[in-house]
Amino acid sequence: MNEIARRFYAERDVRTLQYGADTTVLERPVALLVGIDATGRAAQVAALALVNMLARVHRRLHLVVPPADLQARALIDAPTLADALFAMATAINPVLDLTTAPMSASIPTNAITIGIGTDLPDELDIYLGWNGGRGEIAAVPCRCPSTGPEEHILGAATAACLAAAMAFRAAHGSTIRPTRLNLLERTADADAGTTSRTSPIDVGRVLVVGAGAVSQALFYWLREIGVVGTWDVVDADLTELHNTNRCLGTTAADAGWPDALPNGEQRHKASITAGLTGAQEHLYWLDTWPDLADAPRYDLVLPLANERGVRAEVAALGQPVLLHATTSSNWTAELHRHIPDRDDCPACRIPTAPTGSFLCGTGPAIPTTLGSPDAALPFLSAAAGLLLASALLELREESRLITGRQNHWRLHLELGHRLWQSAIHPNDGCPHTLPPEARQILHTPTPGRWSTIDPAM
Ligand SMILES: [Zn+2]
Numbered sequence: 001m002n003e004i005a006r007r008f009y010a011e012r013d014v015r016t017l018q019y020g021a022d023t024t025v026l027e028r029p030v031a032l033l034v035g036i037d038a039t040g041r042a043a044q045v046a047a048l049a050l051v052n053m054l055a056r057v058h059r060r061l062h063l064v065v066p067p068a069d070l071q072a073r074a075l076i077d078a079p080t081l082a083d084a085l086f087a088m089a090t091a092i093n094p095v096l097d098l099t100t101a102p103m104s105a106s107i108p109t110n111a112i113t114i115g116i117g118t119d120l121p122d123e124l125d126i127y128l129g130w131n132g133g134r135g136e137i138a139a140v141p142c143r144c145p146s147t148g149p150e151e152h153i154l155g156a157a158t159a160a161c162l163a164a165a166m167a168f169r170a171a172h173g174s175t176i177r178p179t180r181l182n183l184l185e186r187t188a189d190a191d192a193g194t195t196s197r198t199s200p201i202d203v204g205r206v207l208v209v210g211a212g213a214v215s216q217a218l219f220y221w222l223r224e225i226g227v228v229g230t231w232d233v234v235d236a237d238l239t240e241l242h243n244t245n246r247c248l249g250t251t252a253a254d255a256g257w258p259d260a261l262p263n264g265e266q267r268h269k270a271s272i273t274a275g276l277t278g279a280q281e282h283l284y285w286l287d288t289w290p291d292l293a294d295a296p297r298y299d300l301v302l303p304l305a306n307e308r309g310v311r312a313e314v315a316a317l318g319q320p321v322l323l324h325a326t327t328s329s330n331w332t333a334e335l336h337r338h339i340p341d342r343d344d345c346p347a348c349r350i351p352t353a354p355t356g357s358f359l360c361g362t363g364p365a366i367p368t369t370l371g372s373p374d375a376a377l378p379f380l381s382a383a384a385g386l387l388l389a390s391a392l393l394e395l396r397e398e399s400r401l402i403t404g405r406q407n408h409w410r411l412h413l414e415l416g417h418r419l420w421q422s423a424i425h426p427n428d429g430c431p432h433t434l435p436p437e438a439r440q441i442l443h444t445p446t447p448g449r450w451s452t453i454d455p456a457m
Pocket of ligand 1: 344345
């Protein structure tokens, strides 16, 4: 490795190493082979998302991609799928050791091998598949249907998250665990059905607080799934190079490191995130944002930040429902619901100082990550964003997401025995939630689209 690459990785991979990654393992090649029967839009969404995640962690990628016009929306536009994959991977990591070859040529020795499609060599390590909203990884080739592609986008996206997680685990010595997952149903393995949604996400006027990794993953998926309505993103933070290890919309140049050297200008996270779907950026912290007083006009507020007491501040907006997603240092991606009076609030559920308030053990996977709440990996953020996107696809007053008692779902991406865990956090005297009368005064004059979810309305 030359000096430029050494310096780039030292700066970029801080959070990855805090999560327990082994640098020599990150040097192990990962090969992705796309079959000629897997070039439809859903397959392209899977291939692009997977390479996006791999390039943020692994340092040697080998791509085998058949000729196909680009049909996915892609981070970087290009005429063909192969061009889009190469342009994106090198923009994310300018010092990536990136190779390609025809299908028949040999793949690098000792590579973790991943396949999309069925027209592929036998004995690859991981194959992706999907059916409707169900994504899958397996040790044998899986079906990757491309008819009625919109129906399969969610499953293909889910398969990409699973494959990125499994590749990282496999590179560190884990055996391949065949896995099926449906994020809309919040089911796994034998229970996972093919429920899907084809319509674009349509939840009205939305305020997104925070433009970090989970927020950016949400917008990355919104771009591929489709979204309508007015969306605002508020965040004053600038992009650092170590953010590129997990922020799906961010390139090295966005962090001020074009050509792997710190010679450029850092872009605002809100600009990058909002730019993924054409949303409106607001370069403020929530507590200094002059337009915050107008917050009741939003149909939905998504609190995706945690600094500066933002969770308590959002809880006090009196919204009829808050949905958000998080990652943890225990290999989880988590979905949260907060309905006033029924559920606790985001500040009570996730206190700023760690107090171990969860129902189950939360000991970190790696002892050295204690005190490293920012330790993270791209597939955790990607899965959290996709989990939230799925919740937005599901959102209806009568959906199980709203009517059910469960208000917290954990997805365990260490891919052990059990993938899902749900919990019920009741409102137990939360000091942040506005009283019912105050919420009525705020929302009765101009009820938002989801107002009647609030039990006081
Ligand atoms: Zn509270």
